Amino acid sequence: MSLSHQDKEAQTLLSYFKQMLSEDDRDIAAATQAVTPALMEREDKAVAPIAEDQVKTSDLAKAGLHQEQDSADNAYTVQPQPLPEATAAGYSLPTKDRPDTQSLEQLLSSIDSAVKTDTDTQQLTAVQTETQTAVETAVNTETALKTETAVQTENVVQHSQVQEQDNLSAQQEQAAMQPRFDPVAWRNLDTLEEFQTLFFMAQGVRFAVPLIDLGGIFEYDKLTTLFGKPQWYLGMIDIRGYKINVVDTLRWVNPAAAVRDEKYPYIISLGQSLWALGCDELEGNRTIARSAVKWRQTPGSRPWLAGIVKDERCALLHVPALIGLFNKGMGQDEIIREIGTKA
Amino acid sequence: MANENAITAATGADGKDGELRRWVTFQLDKEMYGVNVMQVREVLRYTDIAPVPGAPAYVLGIINLRGNVVTVIDTRMRFGLATADITDSTRIMIIESDKQVIGILVDSVAEVVDLNTADIDETPNVGTEESAKFICGVCNRENELLILIDLNKLLSEEEWQEVANL
Numbered sequence: 061m062s063l064s065h066q067d068k069e070a071q072t073l074l075s076y077f078k079q080m081l082s083e084d085d086r087d088i089a090a091a092t093q094a095v096t097p098a099l100m101e102r103e104d105k106a107v108a109p110i111a112e113d114q115v116k117t118s119d120l121a122k123a124g125l126h127q128e129q130d131s132a133d134n135a136y137t138v139q140p141q142p143l144p145e146a147t148a149a150g151y152s153l154p155t156k157d158r159p160d161t162q163s164l165e166q167l168l169s170s171i172d173s174a175v176k177t178d179t180d181t182q183q184l185t186a187v188q189t190e191t192q193t194a195v196e197t198a199v200n201t202e203t204a205l206k207t208e209t210a211v212q213t214e215n216v217v218q219h220s221q222v223q224e225q226d227n228l229s230a231q232q233e234q235a236a237m238q239p240r241f242d243p244v245a246w247r248n249l250d251t252l253e254e255f256q257t258l259f260f261m262a263q264g265v266r267f268a269v270p271l272i273d274l275g276g277i278f279e280y281d282k283l284t285t286l287f288g289k290p291q292w293y294l295g296m297i298d299i300r301g302y303k304i305n306v307v308d309t310l311r312w313v314n315p316a317a318a319v320r321d322e323k324y325p326y327i328i329s330l331g332q333s334l335w336a337l338g339c340d341e342l343e344g345n346r347t348i349a350r351s352a353v354k355w356r357q358t359p360g361s362r363p364w365l366a367g368i369v370k371d372e373r374c375a376l377l378h379v380p381a382l383i384g385l386f387n388k389g390m391g392q393d394e395i396i397r398e399i400g401t402k403a
Numbered sequence: 404m405a406n407e408n409a410i411t412a413a414t415g416a417d418g419k420d421g422e423l424r425r426w427v428t429f430q431l432d433k434e435m436y437g438v439n440v441m442q443v444r445e446v447l448r449y450t451d452i453a454p455v456p457g458a459p460a461y462v463l464g465i466i467n468l469r470g471n472v473v474t475v476i477d478t479r480m481r482f483g484l485a486t487a488d489i490t491d492s493t494r495i496m497i498i499e500s501d502k503q504v505i506g507i508l509v510d511s512v513a514e515v516v517d518l519n520t521a522d523i524d525e526t527p528n529v530g531t532e533e534s535a536k537f538i539c540g541v542c543n544r545e546n547e548l549l550i551l552i553d554l555n556k557l558l559s560e561e562e563w564q565e566v567a568n569l
Contacts, residue, residue: 282547284434284541284547284548284550285432285433285434286526286535286538286541286550287482287483287484287532287534287535287537287538288482288483288530288532288533288534288535288536288537288538289529289530289532289535290529290530290532293527293529293530296526296541296548297548298543298546298548301543303524303526303541303543303548305527305529334527386527386529387527389527389528389529389530
């Protein structure tokens with residue numbers, strides 16, 4: 061019957077340990093003696109400076125050292141105590157803690173199963189450890205990757221968010237500059253109890269507009285007309301770098317109004333928008349009370365009309381709605397077509 | 404000519420970076436217009452335009468340009484402007500679009516100007532007229548607004564085909 065590799069290994073180990081156990085204790089003792097003088101020599105050298113300084117016995121006793129009685133001529137009067145086991149432990153021999161032969165043989169007798177068990181255990185442990193480590197590493201790597209990815213993603217997201225915020229703010233700014241009219245979201249003007257209003261005339265028709273909604277009043281020399289635009293669109297003018305679109309006020313309100321030959325002497329820009337209304341005459345501004353206006357509750361087919369100023373009997377313009385309608389390119393026809401039927 | 408028309412980076416009046424592009428300006432009615440100089444082949448004095456029977460209303464006729472037949476477009480009609488008499492300043496601009504070479508009749512040709520793209524503003528999206536699509540922007544030039552025309556949109560696909568088949 062041929063021996064397996066493990067059996068051979070076990071036998072080799074067994075013979076090795078047996079050989080070690082058969083070694084003579086003399087060798088061990090000789091080895092111990094060989095070490096002891098060396099230790100003593102080292103101890104003597106260590107104590108020598110103390111003797112030279114004539115350290116008192118009491119001091120020595122306090123220090124745990126004993127004076128040798130019958131060796132007065134010995135320069136080294138102080139005999140070091142045998143080094144405690146700690147010294148031996150410091151130079152511990154391989155055989156010191158060996159178990160006895162029987163126990164070792166007993167131990168070796170079960171080496172097959174132990175080796176096998178150990179191997180299995182080691183393999184299992186190795187596998188477990190490997191698996192655990194792999195899993196742990198994978199988890200760590202995954203976590204690290206996730207963390208790194210998360211950090212990178214967070215950075216990218218933050219960067220994107222910053223860019224988006226920039227873009228958004230630019231868009232918001234642009235949107236604020238060009239609000240779109242939404243009939244559903246139509247709300248009438250929210251003014252104070254008393255508010256200042258500018259009254260102006262356009263082709264003989266009086267209009268009123270809250271001062272707070274005005275961007276400015278300008279005179280101009282030349283208006284650039286653009287082809288392909290509706291008749292109520294008079295043209296464009298450059299004011300301080302802004303291209304302002306000028307609307308024929310009356311023609312926008314009433315498309316049936318007569319075509320105007322002369323240009324409006326003034327234009328009234330609306331809020332922060334790029335739109336302005338043509339104006340023939342500025343009648344000045346007055347403070348009016350909210351109660352002086354008959355406010356409209358629904359946008360109807362005239363969402364640009366906030367109400368009627370009772371005393372003046374003129375239209376109070378709803379500037380935000382007006383800007384929204386202009387931005388959508390809506391004249392009265394488009395309003396009636398899109399909103400009027402729903403109102 | 405291509406070297407002269409090189410597009411260079413530049414900073415606009417408002418500090419924005421853009422490209423410097425060259426435009427040929429011409430007058431039509433009371434307004435100044437600009438077209439990309441890269442699309443302008445040459446400018447001709449007014450010459451007799453031979454009408455083409457059955458041609459679309461926006462086609463004035465054809466001219467013989469060194470042996471080549473070139474269709475001339477009535478720009479005023481195309482832009483929805485009133486007709487005007489021919490004067491000494493009237494010119495035919497030979498332009499080259501993506502599709503083919505045509506001529507456009509203008510009141511006068513002014514100059515070549517450099518404009519920064521950052522200084523060009525869009526026009527409002529108002530109205531449903533087809534001609535509104537011809538305008539690709541406006542730019543302030545010496546306290547006057549210059550209306551910039553996209554020649555490629557001057558005619559629709561069908562119209563380009565129609566002109567080609569004249």
